[in-house]
Amino acid sequence: MSTMNLTLLTDFYELTMMQGYFKSQNNEKVVFDAFYRKNPCDGGYAIAAGLDQVIDYIKNLRFSKEDVEYLRGLKVFDEDFLEYLESFHFTGDIYAIPEGTIVFPREPLIKVVAPIMEAQLVETAILTILNHQSLIATKAARVVYAAKGDGIMEFGLRRAQGPDAGVYGARAAVIGGCVGTSNVLCGQLFDVPVKGTHAHSWIMSFPDEYTAFKTYADLYPNACCLLVDTYDTLKSGVPNAIRVFREMREAGIPLKNYGIRLDSGDLAYMSKQARKLLDAAGFEDAYISASSDLDEYLIDSLKTQGAKISSWGVGTNLITSKDCPAFGGVYKLAAVQDAETGEFIPKIKLSENTEKITNPGNKTIYRIYDRQTGKIRADLICLADETFDDKKDMIIFDPLETWKKTKIHANTYTLRELLVPVFKGGECVYTSPSVMEIRDICTKEKDTLWDETKRLVNPHEVYVDLSDKLYKIKSELLEKMGREALEY
Amino acid sequence: MSTMNLTLLTDFYELTMMQGYFKSQNNEKVVFDAFYRKNPCDGGYAIAAGLDQVIDYIKNLRFSKEDVEYLRGLKVFDEDFLEYLESFHFTGDIYAIPEGTIVFPREPLIKVVAPIMEAQLVETAILTILNHQSLIATKAARVVYAAKGDGIMEFGLRRAQGPDAGVYGARAAVIGGCVGTSNVLCGQLFDVPVKGTHAHSWIMSFPDEYTAFKTYADLYPNACCLLVDTYDTLKSGVPNAIRVFREMREAGIPLKNYGIRLDSGDLAYMSKQARKLLDAAGFEDAYISASSDLDEYLIDSLKTQGAKISSWGVGTNLITSKDCPAFGGVYKLAAVQDAETGEFIPKIKLSENTEKITNPGNKTIYRIYDRQTGKIRADLICLADETFDDKKDMIIFDPLETWKKTKIHANTYTLRELLVPVFKGGECVYTSPSVMEIRDICTKEKDTLWDETKRLVNPHEVYVDLSDKLYKIKSELLEKMGREALEY
Known part of the structure; x- marks a missing residue:
């Protein structure tokens, strides 16, 4: 523009x-x-x-x-x-x-x-x-307020009302308090942090979930966030993530800034169960991030319910300010x-x-x-x-x-x-x-x-x-x- | 873009x-x-x-x-x-x-x-x-459907989610059935009809409403749409518009494609009263257009109420698809x-x-x-x-x-x-x-x-x-x- x-x-x-x-x-x-x-x-x-x-x-x-x-x-x-x-x-x-x-x-x-x-x-x-x-910017400030100090990532480009709405919306979201955006063009134009890991298609393009995770972890050991809900979050996704984390630990790769992302299901329940599984395997410092139709009200509710989520990706509802x-x-x-x-x-x-x-x-x-x-x-x-x-x-x-x-x-x-x-x-x-x-x-x-x-x-x-x-x-x-x- | x-x-x-x-x-x-x-x-x-x-x-x-x-x-x-x-x-x-x-x-x-x-x-x-x-485009089709053959103008640029949302939103609105847009850049880029007359500020910048109308009519006798709600629609705006139309008629200026725009108040009531005043003065062919937070539901309701409106300007609710x-x-x-x-x-x-x-x-x-x-x-x-x-x-x-x-x-x-x-x-x-x-x-x-x-x-x-x-x-x-x- x-x-x-x-x-x-x-x-x-x-x-x-x-x-x-x-x-x-x-x-x-x-x-x-x-x-x-x-x-x-x-x-x-x-x-x-x-x-x-x-x-x-x-x-x-x-x-x-x-x-x-x-x-x-x-x-x-x-x-x-x-x-x-x-x-x-x-x-x-x-x-x-x-x-x-x-x-x-x-x-x-x-x-x-x-x-x-x-x-x-x-x-x-x-x-x-x-x-x-x-x-x-105002909507972002509300979402950030609800998260009580947790980081909010702006993830909404694909649902923005056109390219400018994505780019300048992400700019405004960072002004309002987001820690970064998935929007690379916004990162380039305004020198704001860009982040992101992988989508369900990454998992689906490999013969199985473990191989997809393992390949990703080998490539990005310092920013290893694994998306665990492609097949079955608690029975397949989290166990496969733990297997990969364990292999990294055994190989002597320093585990820092690593964790999982939940993108569907009951986030309160899923995050608590995932936390238990991660803790039991000795990965107390693995973070749990979440996305999936979040807004300030849902984040507020999840915080109140004691969800074990410390990082949030907010898309559609932020980039369009959906309720207003x-x-x-x-x-x-x-x-x-x-x-x-x-x-x-x-x-x-x-x-x-x-x-x-x-x-x-x-x-x-x-x-x-x-x-x-x-x-x-x-x-x-x-x-x-x-x-x-x-x-x-x-x-x-x-x-x-x-x-x-x-x-x-x-x-x-x-x-x-x-x-x-x-x-x-x-x-x-x-x-x-x-x-x-x-x-x-x-x-x-x-x-x-x-x-x-x-x-x-x-x-x-x-x-x-x-x-x-x-x-x-x-x-x-x-x-x-x-x-x-x-x-x- | x-x-x-x-x-x-x-x-x-x-x-x-x-x-x-x-x-x-x-x-x-x-x-x-x-x-x-x-x-x-x-x-x-x-x-x-x-x-x-x-x-x-x-x-x-x-x-x-x-x-x-x-x-x-x-x-x-x-x-x-x-x-x-x-x-x-x-x-x-x-x-x-x-x-x-x-x-x-x-x-x-x-x-x-x-x-x-x-x-x-x-x-x-x-x-x-x-x-x-x-x-x-989908939202526009809904609005156009509600208007039952009346023309819908896209008026939303100022409320669009950034410049692209305005320009490509107007493009989509025309695809969905709007007869044109107020958005000049969209008109230039995509060769679609652009239209518009004047704002309240035009009226306010003159010593009085009549002078503002008269000046406008002298300039644009072939597209003379007068905005009548700056001071008092039925007591001041419509009577001043009628005075100007009458002067045009007396001066032998052919009256075609002329009318008034309502931008506030109870559009059902106002349009019926305005219609009576215009008809009584012999301006049966003057159209009444309306804007003011319209969407498909409100237009549908106004049609059902028998509002005397034949042309509609739709802004915020169309260009943002506000309810969705x-x-x-x-x-x-x-x-x-x-x-x-x-x-x-x-x-x-x-x-x-x-x-x-x-x-x-x-x-x-x-x-x-x-x-x-x-x-x-x-x-x-x-x-x-x-x-x-x-x-x-x-x-x-x-x-x-x-x-x-x-x-x-x-x-x-x-x-x-x-x-x-x-x-x-x-x-x-x-x-x-x-x-x-x-x-x-x-x-x-x-x-x-x-x-x-x-x-x-x-x-x-x-x-x-x-x-x-x-x-x-x-x-x-x-x-x-x-x-x-x-x-x-």
């Missing part, structure tokens, strides 16, 4: 609107926010991911001759507009929450400040990339610059659903941490030019249920602005960390959440409040709209 | 197994089947899609210097194997069911006959591509060639779940059509060298419940072999039709199903039977395995 020109990866209406702005000579600077409304899987948080690919996309944004030729052929665009496209490039500013950061609903994960023709064009691709990777396969991020106009004063005029989109009403204005977000514990107290969405002093008390209130107020006492909290500059005047001013660095950042980020927010079901919700000033602007806009509506 | 080398788009274990086969000098010719076990969304069928991208993938299969260098750095592969990879290319045969064809569980959609090192490597990418596109986001296709070893005799020795994979036991042998599939109606009577999976005569009676029986037998009388049926040659000795011998041609094929394919199989809930299941010969081979292998199991 990174080397491809994805300029036409956009909805057609972005282009018809662009031509509309072009023709009506309306190219004011505007503010668009990309945000989401609901945490995936009814969870308590999400993890921002995909920014590095958004940066690549913006850097490569240009209409090639072939692109313009294609658009000309649609007979919808005039020559003056097509000529404009030929020299098009992005000149705006972009702010974003860095990858791996914990985020909450209604917070702008990316803010685009640019002439409306540019800001409009980039809507679709930004959402596609951000929605996908944030979804999978869309993140639902949106991209909404928040302000239009007054050409004369340079001031940003806040804009609001109404909806019969109160939660869908947008937050107007050119905004930023502050995260309020407890000084003692380092945990998140709340987030505050405010106007970009507001400042706060952590040496003063801060009163925050819920933007929907405004009587719910909390005083955060002076000197008990610290503030961090979440949005950082990524593009300035069309130039990229941000360097993405490596994926493994983002993974480390994400691990630290997860430590800023209470367990009550991380739990899988019915989590505690972290408050995301509006500043006084922003709340007033929003209320006034709603009032004004309400008055106008009476006149319809 | 088509221009990218996706050779490393594979699971790491394919490569460790390849090296294993290389080292143990085991490179016999084998047969692998790619098939699926369960129709998406509990439906009665699926639609094969993705073959054209599988062909591109196989054609471009080669390990670049960078690929080999990357693999060398992993310190798992020996120099002789890496050297072999440098000159690797695919030399085998591939058979496939053409895109757009109706398919059923357990039928090989793709059959690979190749030396095991090659056949093993291509597993993951074939599954990724086939699983994704067949899933979305994975196709679940697998790739299983079915036979290994005896090096001496050249004969294919059938292989079987056992499972505690009877439905997961594979069909052994080098197989093909015949579709049995009723001569009179052209509808599908049943499918027959058999060995590749079996022949049948439609001038004789045919007795078919369910492979699980073998007492269920049906006699198909001579001269009442026709036979069609579903698998066609795609690669022979590594050379591509197949030319894919264009996407719009595949869409036409698919439309005809859907006509070979009874409505009872197409219905959304609890559909009639089409029989997929095994030939006598294949059934006997399978039974014998199971018997043999069972006997061996007693000896554990």
Whole structure:
């Protein structure tokens, strides 16, 4: 993806609107926010991911001759507009929450400040990339949480929704906490650990299971994980694995990083029985890994049942986020610059659903941490030019249920602005960390959440409040709209 | 994707197994089947899609210097194997069911006959591509079925699981029956219709809704679809749209292909009220289109409620197949060639779940059509060298419940072999039709199903039977395995 020109990866209406702005000579600077409304899987948080690919996309944004030729052929665009496209490039500013950061609903994960023709064009691709990777990173964090310290391998490429979904999904899964992936292309592109041993077909291609195991162990004595469920797990697979391990021990081959993989059957029962067989043969340090339609709920249940599994391969349910396969991020106009004063005029989109009403204005977000514990107290969405002093008390209130107020006492909290500059005047001013660095950042980020927010079901919700000033602007806009509506 | 080398788009274990086969000098010719076990969304069928991208993938299969260098750095592969990879290319045969064809569980959609090192490597990418596109094509066919002849537009790019999921998902959606997509890159790559008008941000960027509509109508008088729900659908949006349509009429602009789009609220109620307002103003031919979290069930319900909608934009639920986001296709070893005799020795994979036991042998599939109606009577999976005569009676029986037998009388049926040659000795011998041609094929394919199989809930299941010969081979292998199991 990174080397491809994805300029036409956009909805057609972005282009018809662009031509509309072009023709009506309306190219004011505007503010668009990309945000989401609901945490995936009814969870308590999400993890921002995909920014590095958004940066690549913006850097490569240009209409090639072939692109313009294609658009000309649609007979919808005039020559003056097509000529404009030929020299098009992005000149705006972009702010974003860095990858791996914990985020909450209604917070702008990316803010685009640019002439409306540019800001409009980039809507679709930004959402596609951000929605996908944030979804999978969040799902991975949930699966990793359920495994309570065991390693989770991402195994889902074959069930991913196409090649990119496999490659960038695996990238996001590592950001969310997976220890590695089976996806070799992802390993090559992003320098993340790749792992894997063999499939049932390996076993079936040999005259018998023992020979298949033995051949494998001879080849890979230092990473010998034997898949034991091709014929009969406890009667054939595990005994044959033990025979091979024993032969390795007798031959003086140091046994380290070795074990078995269960890929079907009742994993709780099978793992306990396999553990007994391995222990009785003196292979207490052989690990038991498992795969087979796992997700965070099943892993949680298996842990509770005392399954003897210490390593997990998760495929379909992670790479597609099967129970919640869309993140639902949106991209909404928040302000239009007054050409004369340079001031940003806040804009609001109404909806019969109160939660869908947008937050107007050119905004930023502050995260309020407890000084003692380092945990998140709340987030505050405010106007970009507001400042706060952590040496003063801060009163925050819920933007929907405004009587719910909390005083955060002076000197008990610290503030961090979440949005950082990524593009300035069309130039990229941000360097993405490596994926493994983002993974480390994400691990630290997860430590800023209470367990009550991380739990899988019915989590505690972290408050995301509006500043006084922003709340007033929003209320006034709603009032004004309400008055106008009476006149319809 | 088509221009990218996706050779490393594979699971790491394919490569460790390849090296294993290389080292143990085991490179016999084998047969692998790619098939699926369960129709998406509990439906009665699926639609094969993705073959054209599988062909591109196989054609471009080669390990670049960078690929080999990357693999060398992993310190798992020996120099002789890496050297072999440098000159690797695919030399085998591939058979496939053409895109757009109706398919059923357990039928090989793709059959690979190749030396095991090659056949093993291509597993993951074939599954990724086939699983994704067949899933979305099937989902699209369901949505199109629910709309009873109305046009369905694919609108989901921003919610797709990454760029490929958007582009190839839209391709598959068109194959499944969508009339077009909002995805411009898909339009460019596959020459399919792209459409779209404007977003809420267009309305919000103007001082008022009327001006926004008026500007749009002046620009696009021949494709004037106005989005009416930014402020208040019935009090503001529809009246402003009518005002603009009236001005167009008064100015002598021919009104054709014009209408409104509803994107929120109660679509049944809103569409009926909007219809009344449009009709009362003399715009009986203005269409009403709708979007907003639609899927086949909601469209079916809205049709039943008499909603006045004739055109539908479907996003998230189609592009992710939200209620069933994975196709679940697998790739299983079915036979290994005896090096001496050249004969294919059938292989079987056992499972505690009877439905997961594979069909052994080098197989093909015949579709049995009723001569009179052209509808599908049943499918027959058999060995590749079996022949049948439609001038004789045919007795078919369910492979699980073998007492269920049906006699198909001579001269009442026709036979069609579903698998066609795609690669022979590594050379591509197949030319894919264009996407719009595949869409036409698919439309005809859907006509070979009874409505009872197409219905959304609890559909009639089409029989997929095994030939006598294949059934006997399978039974014998199971018997043999069972006997061996007693000896554990």
